[in-house]
Amino acid sequence: MRYILPSLCHQDRGQDRLMLKISNSSAGNTGVWIDGGIHAREWISTSVVTYIADQLAKNIENLPEYITNKDWYFLPVLNPDGYFYSHTSDRMWRKNRARIGNAVFGVDLNRNFGFRWLPRDNDCHGDDPSHLNYRGVEPFSEPETAAIKDLILYSGIPFKIFLTFHAYSEVISFPWCFTSEPCADYVNLLEGATAMAKGIYDVNGRMYKVGNFKDIMYPATGTSIDWSYGSARIPFSYLVELRSKQYKFLLPKEEILDCCKEIFCGVKALAQFVDKKKCLNCTMFYNKNCL
Numbered sequence: 001m002r003y004i005l006p007s008l009c010h011q012d013r014g015q016d017r018l019m020l021k022i023s024n025s026s027a028g029n030t031g032v033w034i035d036g037g038i039h040a041r042e043w044i045s046t047s048v049v050t051y052i053a054d055q056l057a058k059n060i061e062n063l064p065e066y067i068t069n070k071d072w073y074f075l076p077v078l079n080p081d082g083y084f085y086s087h088t089s090d091r092m093w094r095k096n097r098a099r100i101g102n103a104v105f106g107v108d109l110n111r112n113f114g115f116r117w118l119p120r121d122n123d124c125h126g127d128d129p130s131h132l133n134y135r136g137v138e139p140f141s142e143p144e145t146a147a148i149k150d151l152i153l154y155s156g157i158p159f160k161i162f163l164t165f166h167a168y169s170e171v172i173s174f175p176w177c178f179t180s181e182p183c184a185d186y187v188n189l190l191e192g193a194t195a196m197a198k199g200i201y202d203v204n205g206r207m208y209k210v211g212n213f214k215d216i217m218y219p220a221t222g223t224s225i226d227w228s229y230g231s232a233r234i235p236f237s238y239l240v241e242l243r244s245k246q247y248k249f250l251l252p253k254e255e256i257l258d259c260c261k262e263i264f265c266g267v268k269a270l271a272q273f274v275d276k277k278k279c280l281n282c283t284m285f286y287n288k289n290c291l
């Protein structure tokens with residue numbers, strides 16, 4: 001099934017954002033959200049999301065129930081105008097292509113989600129349009145973030161997993177981004193991240209670090225995982241920083257497939273872990289297999 005998110009970018013080429021849903025259309029399925037390319041220069045994230053979608057589409061009949069009992073929603077290029085610009089003009093472009101005044105400064109879409117957008121806490125550059133982390137004039141001011149909010153909050157899809165892919169740090173992080181205080185599901189999120197890290201490690205021996213985003217990265221406000229967990233109440237919300245610590249944003253093409261394969265294995269491990277958790281605590285999540 002092919003989706004086009006309703007709000008379109010109005011800058012530059014105004015390119016559509018295309019979503020893909022893969023599902024066996026079973027009524028009891030929960031939802032999995034997977035996006036890439038929120039930051040334009042992080043090209044490997046789009047490759048990984050596309051690879052996972054391709055693997056599911058080709059093999060859905062042969063995959064285990066913890067995969068087939070979910071509806072999978074893919075948004076491989078969340079920020080298409082920025083992505084295009086990073087291919088044509090500035091390889092290191094991060095933000096979208098929002099015009100502010102007479103210039104295209106762009107907004108950091110991963111600072112534009114409406115959870116703890118105010119106060120800024122430690123994110124002291126959020127109001128400077130020329131800064132890499134400019135957060136926009138208000139929460140969800142950008143068509144890219146507003147469309148995601150509308151789809152997740154108002155579609156009625158029971159999302160239980162939210163995965164957003166970035167590069168580069170080789171890290172699996174979870175809320176919160178704005179504070180080091182543990183969130184209510186800290187232990188579950190840590191266990192899920194560890195299951196995913198184990199799945200990744202088993203493929204090529206690549207070790208991904210796990211933890212609260214602020215603890216293992218840096219403080220940030222208005223991020224998509226703080227919003228998906230804190231506002232949309234998606235219990236397993238993760239931000240994954242892909243390869244590579246060595247090459248940063250310029251991952252050699254020889255590493256792309258290895259990265260995709262190990263992350264696919266990690267995502268499958270997370271899906272399995274989430275189902276095990278559901279069976280341990282049927283009051284938390286609906287699961288037809290538990291009833």
Ligand SMILES: [Zn+2]
Binds near residue numbers: 039042166167
């Ligand atoms: Zn990023």
